[in-house]
Amino acid sequence: MSNDTTNGKHHEGDVAFIQSLAELLNASELSEISVKREYGEHDRLTVSLSKHARQAVAAAPMQMAAPAAAPAPGAPAAPAAPAAAGSEDPASLPGAVTSPMVGTAYLSAEPGAAPFVQIGQTVAEGETLLIVEAMKTMNHIPAPRACTVRRILVDDGSPVEFGAPLMVVE
Structure with a gap:
């Protein structure tokens, strides 16, 4: 019509x-x-x-996260830790840094470059943790405070949703 x-x-x-x-x-x-x-x-x-599957993505990591976890050998152990601790959603963890937008997460400034941060690294407030690209714009995600990176929850080049947990810092 x-x-x-x-x-x-x-x-x-x-x-x-x-x-x-x-x-x-x-x-x-x-x-x-x-x-x-x-x-x-x-x-x-x-x-x-x-599609309104935000809770399904967080609550069913076996369906969505399993293919992404295959390239990173350390990734399968990371989701098992919160499940064992009883925490279903990494975004609810204290110190979770979440994505302010829908986009693609990059852990380094360019392919082949060293990552912005590594697990166990201490960072200053405002220091770039990673980049979320949205509509060809590179958005630097800063550390909310001086902290130590405890977990990296995304793979380099992986799509992220608004509010999705990216890292856990303390």
Whole structure:
């Protein structure tokens, strides 16, 4: 159903585009996709897709975290520690540093470079812990206070959601 006959041709392409976005959302760890397109005076496409799986991602690490844990040999031991301690959500741990946005986490300034921080390292307030890239913008995530890095909860290059725990510091 289009508003005028000139949009009829775009309608089928738009439906296919939206279906491919939905498939991308389901196949990835993304929680939201938003697209805005405006060409002419009356030609406009605004799409916003989201899946409300934030709790499912945190509560079911076996489904989402297992593939990401395979490349990092130390990662399987880290999720086992909070489960054994009775803490279901790393974001609820004291000293959890969470993502302020949806994006991609990077542990170093560029591929092959040394990571910003390592487990056990003491950092000053405001020192960069990692970067979250969102919309081609590199957002430095600073240490909230002078602290020691206790756990790194994300892999380099992994997608993160708003509020997702990135590191635990104390």
